[in-house]
Amino acid sequence: xxxxxxxxPASNCDQDCxxxxxxxxHSASLVWHKESSLGVADAVIIPGGFSYGDYLRCGAIARFxxxxxxxxxxxxxxxxxxxxxNGFQILCEAGLLPGALVRNRSLQFRCEQVxxxxxxxxxxxxxxxxxxxxxxxxxxxxxxxxxxxxxTLAALKANNQILWQYCTxxxxxxxxxxxxxxxxxxxxxxxxxxxxxxxxxxxxxxCESLLGGIDGRTLFExxxxxxxxxxx
Amino acid sequence: xKARVTITPKRAVLDPxxxxxxxxxxxxxxxxxxxxxxxxxxEIELADGDIDERRQKLDDACRRFLxxxxxxxxxxxxx
Numbered sequence: 001x002x003x004x005x006x007x008x009p010a011s012n013c014d015q016d017c018x019x020x021x022x023x024x025x026h027s028a029s030l031v032w033h034k035e036s037s038l039g040v041a042d043a044v045i046i047p048g049g050f051s052y053g054d055y056l057r058c059g060a061i062a063r064f065x066x067x068x069x070x071x072x073x074x075x076x077x078x079x080x081x082x083x084x085x086n087g088f089q090i091l092c093e094a095g096l097l098p099g100a101l102v103r104n105r106s107l108q109f110r111c112e113q114v115x116x117x118x119x120x121x122x123x124x125x126x127x128x129x130x131x132x133x134x135x136x137x138x139x140x141x142x143x144x145x146x147x148x149x150x151x152t153l154a155a156l157k158a159n160n161q162i163l164w165q166y167c168t169x170x171x172x173x174x175x176x177x178x179x180x181x182x183x184x185x186x187x188x189x190x191x192x193x194x195x196x197x198x199x200x201x202x203x204x205x206x207c208e209s210l211l212g213g214i215d216g217r218t219l220f221e222x223x224x225x226x227x228x229x230x231x232x
Numbered sequence: 233x234k235a236r237v238t239i240t241p242k243r244a245v246l247d248p249x250x251x252x253x254x255x256x257x258x259x260x261x262x263x264x265x266x267x268x269x270x271x272x273x274x275e276i277e278l279a280d281g282d283i284d285e286r287r288q289k290l291d292d293a294c295r296r297f298l299x300x301x302x303x304x305x306x307x308x309x310x311x
Contacts, residue, residue: 029282056272056297056298057300058295060300064297092302093300099302100300100302102241102245102246102303102305103248104248105246105248106248107248107249107252145246147245147246147302147303148302149244181246181248202272
C-alpha cells in the first residue's frame with residue numbers, strides 16, 4: 001500500500017512518517033503542499049510541524065493549500081486520512097474533524113512521553129491496537145488542548161468517535177495524566193464515517209525501540225490492515 | 233479605507249493567556265481587575281470601492297478564515 005505524506009513549509013515530522021510507514025513494510029511518498037493531486041495514494045498522512053509558521057492559528061493557512069482540496073475530495077470518497085499533531089490541527093481547521101485545538105492549559109510547550117487509552121477498536125486507525133493496551137507515545141506541542149462545545153462532545157461520545165484519551169501508565173483517565181487541558185482528556189478523534197482521524201501525540205516518533213518504543217507502529221499497522229481488507 | 237477585525241476567544245473556551253495576564257495585573261497592584269481575554273487584532277487596508285460589498289466579502293473571510301467559529305468570536309469594522 002502507498003501512503004501519501006503531505007509536506008508543508010515547516011512540516012517537521014514528514015520524514016518520521018515516511019519511516020514509520022516503511023518500517024511496517026509499506027511504501028510512502030511525499031506530496032508537496034502546492035500539488036493539486038495526491039498521485040497514487042491509498043491513504044494520506046498529514047504530519048506534525050508548524051505549517052506556515054502557525055501564523056493566524058495552527059493549521060489555518062495550510063487548510064486552504066491546493067493539496068488540502070485534494071485531501072477533502074479523497075476523504076469525501078472514503079479515503080483514509082490521519083493527521084498527527086499539526087496534521088490534527090489542520091484537519092480540525094478544515095472541518096474534516098470536529099472541534100479545535102487551543103493553547104495548552106499550562107501555556108507551556110509540552111515535550112514528553114504520555115500514555116494513551118484506546119476507546120474504540122473498530123476504526124481503521126485502532127483495529128490492530130491490542131485491547132487494554134496502554135500506548136506510550138510522545139507529545140510535542142504548545143497548542144494541543146482539545147475543545148468542542150457540549151453538543152459536539154455529546155455526539156463524539158454517542159458515536160464512539162473519541163479514539164484516544166490521555167491516561168496514566170495504568171490506563172486510568174485522570175486530570176494529572178492530561179498534558180494540555182483537553183476536554184474529556186481527548187488525545188484523538190475520528191469523523192462520523194470513521195475514515196478521518198487525528199491525534200496530538202506522535203505515533204510516528206514511537207516506531208523504533210532505539211528511540212524509546214514501538215507502540216506507535218500499531219496505528220500504522222491498523223491503517224495498512226484496513227487498506228488490505230478493503231482491496232481484497 | 234481600512235477594515236479592523238477584532239477576534240476574541242469564546243467565553244466557554246479555556247483562556248490561560250487571559251488568566252495569566254489577569255493574575256499579573258492583580259500581582260502588580262492594579263485593583264478592580266476582572267476576567268481578561270486575550271485575542272487578536274487585524275488591520276486590513278482596502279482599495280476604495282463599494283463599502284457594503286467590501287464588508288460582505290470581509291465578513292465571509294472572517295467566518296471562513298480569519299476566525300475559527302468553534303473557538304472565537306469576531307467584530308468587523310470598516311472606515
